Amino acid sequence: xxxxxxxxxxxxxxxxxxxxxxxxxxPIYWIFISxxxxxxxxxxxxxxxxxxxxxxKSYKTLIHQVGIVQQIICTLIITIPTLLVSTIICVLAxxxxxxxxxxxxxxxxxxxxxxxxxxxxxxxxxxxxxxKKLDLIDTYPGLVLLYTSSLIPFSILILRNxxxxxxxxxxxxxxxxxxxxxxxxxxxxxxxxxxAIATICIINFIxxxxxxxxxxxxSQKISVLTVGISTLPRANAxxxxxxxxxxxxxxxxxxxxxxxMIFEEKIMDGIMAGGVKS
Amino acid sequence: MQVAKGNKKIWLPWIMILPVILIRGITTVYPxxxxxxxxxxxxxxxxxxxxxxxxxxxxARMLSDDNIATSLGFTLIFTLVSMFFHIILxxxxxxxxxxxxxxxxxxxxxxLIPWAMPMIVAGRAARWGFNGQYGFINDLIGxxxxxxxxxxxxxxxxxxxxxxxxxxxKDIPYFAILVLAALQYISGDIYExxxxxxxxxxxxxxxxxxxxxxxxxxxxxxxFTMWRVTNFELVxxxxxxxxxxxxxxxxxxxxxxxFNNLNLGYASAxxxxxxxxxxxxSGLNLMATRKYQxx
Numbered sequence: 383x384x385x386x387x388x389x390x391x392x393x394x395x396x397x398x399x400x401x402x403x404x405x406x407x408x409p410i411y412w413i414f415i416s417x418x419x420x421x422x423x424x425x426x427x428x429x430x431x432x433x434x435x436x437x438x439k440s441y442k443t444l445i446h447q448v449g450i451v452q453q454i455i456c457t458l459i460i461t462i463p464t465l466l467v468s469t470i471i472c473v474l475a476x477x478x479x480x481x482x483x484x485x486x487x488x489x490x491x492x493x494x495x496x497x498x499x500x501x502x503x504x505x506x507x508x509x510x511x512x513x514k515k516l517d518l519i520d521t522y523p524g525l526v527l528l529y530t531s532s533l534i535p536f537s538i539l540i541l542r543n544x545x546x547x548x549x550x551x552x553x554x555x556x557x558x559x560x561x562x563x564x565x566x567x568x569x570x571x572x573x574x575x576x577x578a579i580a581t582i583c584i585i586n587f588i589x590x591x592x593x594x595x596x597x598x599x600x601s602q603k604i605s606v607l608t609v610g611i612s613t614l615p616r617a618n619a620x621x622x623x624x625x626x627x628x629x630x631x632x633x634x635x636x637x638x639x640x641x642x643m644i645f646e647e648k649i650m651d652g653i654m655a656g657g658v659k660s
Numbered sequence: 661m662q663v664a665k666g667n668k669k670i671w672l673p674w675i676m677i678l679p680v681i682l683i684r685g686i687t688t689v690y691p692x693x694x695x696x697x698x699x700x701x702x703x704x705x706x707x708x709x710x711x712x713x714x715x716x717x718x719x720a721r722m723l724s725d726d727n728i729a730t731s732l733g734f735t736l737i738f739t740l741v742s743m744f745f746h747i748i749l750x751x752x753x754x755x756x757x758x759x760x761x762x763x764x765x766x767x768x769x770x771x772l773i774p775w776a777m778p779m780i781v782a783g784r785a786a787r788w789g790f791n792g793q794y795g796f797i798n799d800l801i802g803x804x805x806x807x808x809x810x811x812x813x814x815x816x817x818x819x820x821x822x823x824x825x826x827x828x829x830k831d832i833p834y835f836a837i838l839v840l841a842a843l844q845y846i847s848g849d850i851y852e853x854x855x856x857x858x859x860x861x862x863x864x865x866x867x868x869x870x871x872x873x874x875x876x877x878x879x880x881x882x883x884f885t886m887w888r889v890t891n892f893e894l895v896x897x898x899x900x901x902x903x904x905x906x907x908x909x910x911x912x913x914x915x916x917x918x919f920n921n922l923n924l925g926y927a928s929a930x931x932x933x934x935x936x937x938x939x940x941x942s943g944l945n946l947m948a949t950r951k952y953q954x955x
Contacts, residue, residue: 392761395759395761395763396761396763398756399756399763399766399767402753402756402767402770402771403766403767403770405829406770406771406773406774406829406833407770407773408796408800409785409786409789409796409829410773412789412796413785424794425793425794427793427794427799428799428802428803429794429796429799471679471680471683472680474676474677474679474680475676475677475679475680477676478672478673478674478676478677479673479677481673482672482673484670484673487673487674487677490677490681493684494680494681494684496942497684497688497689499886499938499942500688500692500935500938501889501890501911501931501934501935501938502890503890503892503911503914503915503931503934504691504692504695504890504914504931504932504934504935505687505688505691505692505695506691506915506918506919507691507695507698507918507919507924507927507928507931508690508691508694508695508698509687509690509691511694512686512690512691512694527683527686527687528687530683531683531684531686531687531688534680534683534684535684538680563672588776591778592776592777592778592779594778594779594780594893595893599919608778608780608781611778611780611781611784612780612784612896612897622784622787622788622791624788624794627784627785627788628785631781631784631785634777634778634781635773635777635781638773638776638777639773639776641776642769642772642773642776643769646765646768646769646772649772649776650768650772650837653775653834653837653838653841654837654838654840654841654844655841
């Protein structure tokens with residue numbers, strides 16, 4: 383009787399897993415098959431869920447006419463410096479917030495975390511005008527600055543939480559050995575923080591790829607992937623260039639899915655660490 | 661906590677947080693301040709506004725603007741309906757993710773996909789997915805319901821439903837992962853004890869699980885509410901606010917006024933209203949967490 387119940391429960395677990403997986407994967411699968419179908423097969427009723435014909439034409443158009451390679455490069459030129467800069471300044475800040483305490487510092491910390499809740503849409507227009515005055519619109523430094531800013535609250539939160547779990551003894555021992563502040567940060571703190579740094583880099587990388595609002599409004603010539611997909615050439619306002627759209631969707635999704643498969647646990651930990659404390 | 665006892669350099673931590681403070685200050689504090697000021701000015705470039713101060717005129721206009729009422733209405737519906745399902749389905753998914761079995765890793769990887777993909781990709785794909793003729797939604801429903809055909813994005817009501825469905829698809833996994841974090845803090849011993857006392861699974865859920873995760877759910881629900889209130893990307897990508905402005909959420913309205921209609925003063929006034937809503941919600945969040953901590 384007991385084993386029977388157990389088997390029934392096992393079946394139930396798998397059924398529900400398959401159900402959830404299907405809800406999430408069917409749209410993704412549909413985007414994928416659409417991207418490799420010849421144009422005329424895209425408009426069949428009913429949909430061919432198993433494609434009969436196969437072509438890479440949409441991908442070729444993306445490369446030769448849409449300039450997707452350029453967009454990938456632009457995305458990386460913004461993302462990589464952003465990750466570097468944000469990690470460095472956030473490690474410093476998290477260290478200062480955690481290891482020195484004063485009421486004023488607490489207020490500053492509270493304000494930084496709270497500022498994450500200010501909607502981008504509220505700040506967009508004045509920020510645009512301000513950046514225009516400084517000639518930062520449509521420049522990499524300007525974009526890196528904005529991207530970095532968007533990553534700061536979450537990064538500091540995670541790094542500080544992690545740092546609070548590391549006993550100060552290790553740092554004090556280093557101090558007794560004659561290490562200065564900067565030596566301490568580079569040779570003691572950063573190695574200790576490695577897991578947390580990895581977590582924020584992984585999640586921030588995904589966030590950078592996802593960023594849409596900033597590149598849409600603060601750049602015209604520099605075109606990243608997310609903006610590229612929203613400005614694909616189309617016949618009229620109501621038309622959806624589904625052949626190119628699905629292919630571009632796949633180009634964006636593929637690295638993200640591979641990334642998730644590799645770093646599933648790290649990402650999960652990062653999301654949960656960020657959520658519980660906030 | 662004072663590590664740097666020996667050197668009483670009070671300015672040292674401030675130097676370390678200076679870059680962060682500067683960047684956040686420039687990109688959030690200053691623009692919010694400017695938005696406040698602009699909301700009292702006439703900056704309607706098309707009609708020759710020169711930035712003169714006009715008092716509460718921009719705010720007064722909102723009261724008589726039918727589009728704002730529609731917008732506010734849909735923002736409210738969108739947020740409430742979406743949050744209702746977020747909480748119910750989010751808890752359900754969290755319980756599923758918390759099951760210990762061989763498919764755990766697979767399931768956890770899958771649910772990260774909607775969270776990690778750009779909203780613009782999901783929204784644009786959904787625009788085609790809900791297409792009456794060629795979309796996959798009608799195709800799938802049509803396999804179970806004979807002759808099913810619906811032009812989702814042409815009717816206001818169904819366009820709204822479609823927008824909410826995509827929002828749920830994209831964000832419930834995220835909600836569930838945060839609930840999962842709270843679930844993992846409940847020790848297994850309590851369940852063992854309850855089992856010995858003869859409590860069944862359903863009772864255990866209502867008398868142990870739910871009370872233990874209630875605080876987290878309340879807190880993340882408020883955050884998710886804030887995101888719903890300020891979200892415009894989904895609408896931008898999927899419906900462009902249509903049909904007949906039926907899905908133009910408030911945040912989308914600000915975008916259109918500020919960047920398309922070039923009516924910056926008016927856009928700022930709406931933005932200030934949005935900001936105040938956010939302040940109230942964060943106040944609620946603070947109060948709720950405090951109240952729970954005191955218990």
